[in-house]
Amino acid sequence: MDAFLKLQGKAKEEFYQAKYNYYKRFNLGILFVASVMFFILLVPDWQVAEQLSWQTLLIRSMVIIPLAVVVLAYRITSNYRIMSVISLVMVHAIIWGNIWAGSFMTDQSYVNEGFLFVSFILLLVAFSAPPFYAMVAQLGLIANILLADQLYHFPNLAVILSFNIQVILLLCLLDLVITGFYYDHYITRKKLEFALFHDPLTQVFNRRQLHKVMGQGHDLSFLSDAIAIVIMDVDHFKQVNDSYGHDEGDRILQFVADCIRHCLRGPDMLIRWGGEEFVAILFDCQPDQASRVAERIRTSVEKSVNGVCKITVSLGVAIYQGGDCFETIKKADQALYVAKHSGRNRVVCYEALDREALEAAGISGHADA
Structure with missing residues (x-):
């Protein structure tokens, strides 16, 4: 007491x-x-x-x-x-x-x-x-x-x-x-x-935190003038669970969350989006900085020892231009899909994609120039 x-x-x-x-x-x-x-x-x-x-x-x-x-x-x-x-x-x-x-x-x-x-x-x-x-x-x-x-x-x-x-x-x-x-x-x-x-396994935020900080219309622009969104997915995670068991799979998710956290700054927000997917909201972050942060995360996961097996992540990056932030998350998810489709363990920026790249990955629509 x-x-x-x-x-x-x-x-x-x-x-x-x-x-x-x-x-x-x-x-x-x-x-x-x-x-x-x-x-x-x-x-x-x-x-x-x-x-x-x-x-x-x-x-x-x-x-x-x-x-x-x-x-x-x-x-x-x-x-x-x-x-x-x-x-x-x-x-x-x-x-x-x-x-x-x-x-x-x-x-x-x-x-x-x-x-x-x-x-x-x-x-x-x-x-x-x-x-x-x-x-x-x-x-x-x-x-x-x-x-x-x-x-x-x-x-x-x-x-x-x-x-x-x-x-x-x-x-x-x-x-x-x-x-x-x-x-x-x-x-x-x-x-x-x-x-x-918070997510009970990885101790990072869950989706409720994003809803908590969002303004009306899922707008994040009042928080920063320059926001980037990075979505990450653990490569071949199902094979990890199948080969090593779900307990070891949980250890991998905790390891990945720690690697991401160490690559972010204090104001940035890390969310476990679901399963083996994570979303990072990078505040006061210019487009070129966002790509460097994403690459730093990819390298950290690939080169760090997790005690279970070698693991990599694929990352999609999109720049938030205002409005509904879920639209930007959707764009980052499309860039992630392209990264998965083109070999995994890489960073893809949505703004750098064209119609052909999206269609080659089986995604309809087009990237903003």
């Missing part, structure tokens, strides 16, 4: 941002409810003082200001660091308002109960914050008790501190437990998301 404490760098940032995103609406709701409750404390103020003074009415009304700051920040940013600090400070602002309002009362016997109640509010607000932030906010209650003592001169300050410190430490521990439970949920969700958009 404490695995989240070992997170570092980007993984830590992603976890706490996801935690805030998960609880942010709950966080805002709690702050709104706390503000309403702070305002309606006018009723017990009136009961204790037996009159409604303009000072307490003014102080209770001022809760609108910190709430407005939180709502404005909520609309501007979702950064967990900023919002966690603002939310926790707002709760302390409510505490300061209560201390101020109580200074106009002759009876402060209910003040300690107020600190306990606010500790619980802090716990709820801290659901969306990192544990360290929550602990600092909870420990800040001790400073608030000491501040209140300057105004109220508690006769039993030691008892109030002792009791509240125990509660604060318990709530800090509880916040760690809650964060640990959310971490379990977070990891489960990440695994499910990975399984939804």
